[in-house]
Amino acid sequence: xxxxxxxxxxxxxxxxxxxxxxxxxxxxxxxxxxxxxxxxxxxxxxxxxxxxxxxxxxxxxxxxxxxxxxxxxxxxxxxxxxxxxxxxxxxxxxxxxxxxxxxxxxxxxxxxxxxxxxxxxxxxxxxxxxxxxxxxxxxxxxxxxxxxxxxxxxxxxxxxxxxxxxxxxxxxxxxxxxxxxxxxxxxxxx
Amino acid sequence: xxxxxxxxxxxxxxxxxxxxxxxxxxxxxxxxxxxxxxxxxxxxxxxxxxxxxxxxxxxxxxxxxxxxxxxxxxxxxxxxxxxxxxxxxxxxxxxxxxxxxxxxxxxxxxxxxxxxxxxxxxxxxxxxxxxxxxxxxxxxxxxxxxxxxxxxxxxxxxxxxxxxxxxxxxxxxxxxxxxxxxxxxxxxxx
Numbered sequence: 593x594x595x596x597x598x599x600x601x602x603x604x605x606x607x608x609x610x611x612x613x614x615x616x617x618x619x620x621x622x623x624x625x626x627x628x629x630x631x632x633x634x635x636x637x638x639x640x641x642x643x644x645x646x647x648x649x650x651x652x653x654x655x656x657x658x659x660x661x662x663x664x665x666x667x668x669x670x671x672x673x674x675x676x677x678x679x680x681x682x683x684x685x686x687x688x689x690x691x692x693x694x695x696x697x698x699x700x701x702x703x704x705x706x707x708x709x710x711x712x713x714x715x716x717x718x719x720x721x722x723x724x725x726x727x728x729x730x731x732x733x734x735x736x737x738x739x740x741x742x743x744x745x746x747x748x749x750x751x752x753x754x755x756x757x758x759x760x761x762x763x764x765x766x767x768x769x770x771x772x773x774x775x776x777x778x779x780x781x782x
Numbered sequence: 783x784x785x786x787x788x789x790x791x792x793x794x795x796x797x798x799x800x801x802x803x804x805x806x807x808x809x810x811x812x813x814x815x816x817x818x819x820x821x822x823x824x825x826x827x828x829x830x831x832x833x834x835x836x837x838x839x840x841x842x843x844x845x846x847x848x849x850x851x852x853x854x855x856x857x858x859x860x861x862x863x864x865x866x867x868x869x870x871x872x873x874x875x876x877x878x879x880x881x882x883x884x885x886x887x888x889x890x891x892x893x894x895x896x897x898x899x900x901x902x903x904x905x906x907x908x909x910x911x912x913x914x915x916x917x918x919x920x921x922x923x924x925x926x927x928x929x930x931x932x933x934x935x936x937x938x939x940x941x942x943x944x945x946x947x948x949x950x951x952x953x954x955x956x957x958x959x960x961x962x963x964x965x966x967x968x969x970x971x972x
Contacts, residue, residue: 617895619809695897703950704894705807707885714952721950745959752950753943753960760893760911760942762904769935770943773963 601632602640609651613698617705649712655698656720664727674735678778682771689764696759791822792830799841803888807895808838839902845888846910854917864925868968872961879954886949
């Protein structure tokens with residue numbers, strides 16, 4: 593059964609890659625599988641995208657926007673107290689890790705797989721990281737913390753570390769470990 | 783020019799994959815490239831390894847052993863004071879990130895790429911993580927810290943976060959951010 597969508601071939605190709613991305617790596621995903629899963633005609637892939645790299649970087653860009661929007665909303669919804677939002681980020685992360693089968697972050701995984709072999713994907717993963725840092729830094733500023741940039745960087749290291757370690761270990765314990773450190777940092781006792 | 787080695791075909795295949803691993807992903811590395819780079823005969827690949835997965839997991843296992851041995855020695859050599867070794871780990875990490883072209887950790891990259899598609903590789907990457915935790919925990923115990931397991935877990939999250947973020951950003955700043963958090967945790971002010 594291929595993926596069915598009321599949208600045109602471009603959207604169907606993007607949705608198909610997005611779905612396949614949870615179980616396959618970028619280099620492990622063949623054009624045949626993408627075309628089959630999308631239900632689009634093979635020639636539409638090269639009509640709508642210059643290359644496989646462009647297709648993948650577009651999918652990753654959409655993932656990044658969706659994830660950041662969801663992460664921001666979920667974090668802000670946890671509390672009206674900013675310092676509690678900063679710590680609560682790690683509960684949001686923990687829920688997400690559980691729900692998404694501990695596959696880790698598609699953007700971090702793509703960066704790890706492609707590294708310097710694809711410039712478009714590198715730029716998308718780097719922009720994702722910068723966007724997450726920006727959100728964390730906005731919260732740090734709102735919390736009235738001193739040295740907000742340093743604090744935001746430290747929290748970003750903890751977020752990436754928790755995602756990576758949870759993916760390797762196959763459980764979300766790392767998010768809890770990271771949360772304890774975040775709590776101390778935000779309380780200013782670190 | 784293929785990789786030249788005084789060793790037999792098995793060792794040459796392992797060395798070739800080990801070298802290629804810094805510029806290519808696992809799924810991005812074809813059998814042709816491996817055979818060409820090793821200078822071994824194609825048939826020797828399947829004589830010495832049951833599958834490509836076995837070849838890759840053997841290479842990653844060797845990497846893990848080499849990296850952990852190097853990381854332990856370099857960390858222990860930094861100071862005779864254990865609490866300084868725990869913080870100094872992040873300087874060791876920073877040096878390594880600079881030297882190795884910010885490609886990140888081959889084991890973490892393999893885990894991110896392969897996730898649940900290859901059991902052998904998953905087990906090797908998980909064992910690598912457990913071995914690193916064990917070393918950090920030994921240092922935590924020797925430092926006389928209270929709650930050594932929790933501290934070791936937190937330092938492991940920081941190590942993985944620094945490696946991942948440095949790889950994404952293409953610079954080693956994250957190791958310095960992580961070091962500042964580690965310093966506070968080890969000093970017990972966190």
